[in-house]
Amino acid sequence: xxxxxxxLYSWHYLRKNYYQVLHDSCLDNKIKAxxxxxxxxxxxxxxxxx
Numbered sequence: 321x322x323x324x325x326x327x328l329y330s331w332h333y334l335r336k337n338y339y340q341v342l343h344d345s346c347l348d349n350k351i352k353a354x355x356x357x358x359x360x361x362x363x364x365x366x367x368x369x370x
Contacts, residue, residue, distance in 0.1 A: 329369045336362035 321329070336359060343355040 325369055329366065332362045332365040332369065336366060 339355050339359040339362065343352060343359055346352045346355060
């Protein structure tokens with residue numbers, strides 16, 4: 321894995337965890353749906369980098 325790939329993996333991993341925490345603590349369903357989409361985006365990016 322190249323250095324850039326490691327940096328991208330770390331970035332998407334960090335953002336995935338960030339959005340997971342926000343999603344878990346959110347009460348508004350509209351915002352929760354947006355957070356879920358962002359969470360899925362970063363999960364897909366992590367899967368692509370592995």
